[in-house]
Amino acid sequence: MGVISQKIDKHRLDKQLKELAIIGYHPEKGRTRLPYTNEEREAVNIVKGYMEEAGLEVYFDQFGNLFGKLEGSNPGASVVMTGSHIDTVINGGAYDGTVGALSAIESLRIINESKIPHTHTLKAAVFVSEEAARFGGGTLGSKAFVGDYTRTDLDRLKDLNGVTLAQALEQWGFDPDQLDTVKGDPSKIKCFIELHIEQSINLETNKIPIGVVDQIAAPTYLRLYIKGKAGHAGATPMDLRTDAFMAGAEIALAIEKIAKTIGKETVGTVGEVFVKPNAINVIPGEVILGVDIRDVTSERKDLAVEKLKDVIEKTRENRKVDIIIDEIARQEPVKTAKQIVNTIRETCEELEIAFMNVTSGAYHDALNMAKITDIGMIFVPSVNGISHAPEEFTAIEDIHKGAQVLAETLLKLAQ
Numbered sequence: 001m002g003v004i005s006q007k008i009d010k011h012r013l014d015k016q017l018k019e020l021a022i023i024g025y026h027p028e029k030g031r032t033r034l035p036y037t038n039e040e041r042e043a044v045n046i047v048k049g050y051m052e053e054a055g056l057e058v059y060f061d062q063f064g065n066l067f068g069k070l071e072g073s074n075p076g077a078s079v080v081m082t083g084s085h086i087d088t089v090i091n092g093g094a095y096d097g098t099v100g101a102l103s104a105i106e107s108l109r110i111i112n113e114s115k116i117p118h119t120h121t122l123k124a125a126v127f128v129s130e131e132a133a134r135f136g137g138g139t140l141g142s143k144a145f146v147g148d149y150t151r152t153d154l155d156r157l158k159d160l161n162g163v164t165l166a167q168a169l170e171q172w173g174f175d176p177d178q179l180d181t182v183k184g185d186p187s188k189i190k191c192f193i194e195l196h197i198e199q200s201i202n203l204e205t206n207k208i209p210i211g212v213v214d215q216i217a218a219p220t221y222l223r224l225y226i227k228g229k230a231g232h233a234g235a236t237p238m239d240l241r242t243d244a245f246m247a248g249a250e251i252a253l254a255i256e257k258i259a260k261t262i263g264k265e266t267v268g269t270v271g272e273v274f275v276k277p278n279a280i281n282v283i284p285g286e287v288i289l290g291v292d293i294r295d296v297t298s299e300r301k302d303l304a305v306e307k308l309k310d311v312i313e314k315t316r317e318n319r320k321v322d323i324i325i326d327e328i329a330r331q332e333p334v335k336t337a338k339q340i341v342n343t344i345r346e347t348c349e350e351l352e353i354a355f356m357n358v359t360s361g362a363y364h365d366a367l368n369m370a371k372i373t374d375i376g377m378i379f380v381p382s383v384n385g386i387s388h389a390p391e392e393f394t395a396i397e398d399i400h401k402g403a404q405v406l407a408e409t410l411l412k413l414a415q
């Protein structure tokens, strides 16, 4: 034990993180690598180079997911998978996703170079478009991999400019009609392990370098299309208005209240607000709200959505606005697999790296992978718990420890 972890190259990881950090970078705004844009593509191509350098057999599926394979001594044995994503939110950080994708490649590289025999094939995956930053819902690549999309969905899902997911795939040179070929065969996959930054404060507060994830919260995404009546902001008396924004504001405040009353792990966010016509002297005629509600239990999450729908009903009546509710995504929370959790814990003990149990409030590609295989997640600390913001930071020493635990865990599972 420890042969592989000693060889994990902290400096290479640091260098690669810095190389990716400048793709889509703006000095005041962090980096923006939205799903299926040139920025995500540029980053994917760089990572493809890292996989090739690592001696992996590299290929894309027809959804744009990138894979690097290291064949085991029994090619018929189920595959041990690892990986994450390298796209970002708008004005995001340099660590979310990227840490897990690069550590996956580094782990396979060291296992390959060390020539340690392993029965199971290992595969590093860089899932495309994990962030819900363009087509409404997130984790697009891993959703396709677990067979969650139909061909019709690819025409139905549109970004705010009306570009469909199918068109975005075509622009990247992939064929949406080959969606069926993207699906992974569950009987051929042994497990999926994802390393990720914690994006919260538990590890930092407790001064513990490794989090072993027990459960992952999941979101329901709603877009609310609120229609009132545009009008003159000076000449229209207050009692003659049908202000779409005031209706939206009422709903937004209700979301905060609902989340706070249901439970500690219930969270509700209105992260998207579009006001039309968005002029200081015009009463807003239309508003679109993007709503993100999450929890680690489906019961509480569904209850929050039900309560929200009651509020929407009342607002519709009281304010005489039209409101259309579009459910963009609805995912179920998952628990990580006990035996994988135990393997990660055992590895930490052997490496003498302190660890603790943590729950993931963020979702990950692992959430989808749980539908077809056993999953595990390893977290490393986020400074001040900040993520989805340019200030996101994780020390390279912590990333190094995470990659060491990942590599040794993968090797154990593959032997």
Ligand code: GLV
Pocket: 130, 131, 132, 138, 361, 362, 363, 364
């Ligand atoms: C994924 O990044 C999420 O929003 O949890």
Ligand code: MN
Pocket: 089, 096, 131, 388
């Ligand atoms: Mn994210």
Ligand code: MN
Pocket: 085, 096, 097, 130, 196, 364
């Ligand atoms: Mn992420």
